[in-house]
Amino acid sequence: MALKILEITMASYNRVVIVGNLTRDVELRYTPGGTAVTDIALAVNDRVKKNDQWVDEVNFFDVTLWGRTAEVAGEYLSKGSSVLIEGKLKQDRWEQDGKNRSKVKIVGEKMQMLSSRNSGGAGGQPSRPHTSTEGTSTPAQSAPQQSAPPNDEVPF
DSSP: OOOOOOOOOOOOOOOEEEEEEESSOOOOEEOTTSOEEEEEEEEEEEEEEETTEEEEEEEEEEEEEEHHHHHHHHHHOOTTOEEEEEEEEEEEEEEETTEEEEEEEEEEEEEEEOSOTTTOSTTSOOOSOEEEETTEEEEOSOOOOTTSOOGGGOOO
């Protein structure tokens, strides 16, 4: 009796969810075709144990947002804003000074604002979260707080 060996191929999966605070104001720009795009940077705290003490370490991640998500970010986010990003990892590769370089960044596909428009910083109280995805935007189910913009001012 012959032994059959099964070949199993593992499918790829590329998803990332990250929560952090913007390290600078959003600079919205448009491609020649008119598509909105912005590159934001998020600071994400990580608690690690060093010598029997817990300390915060900060990691920085670059995120690119496209389309309506980029426009919403440009209108409502500023330095210090807390935001949740869901997307995928992308590796950019280029040559500089004769050496191959690369950088991994996040391409944001969904965005949820976690701090109010006026709080501006990490210390602000969260307001009604808003979710923005490419082409569509819907408010998340949550009780609004006073610092949230009135519904007639929200562009989605």
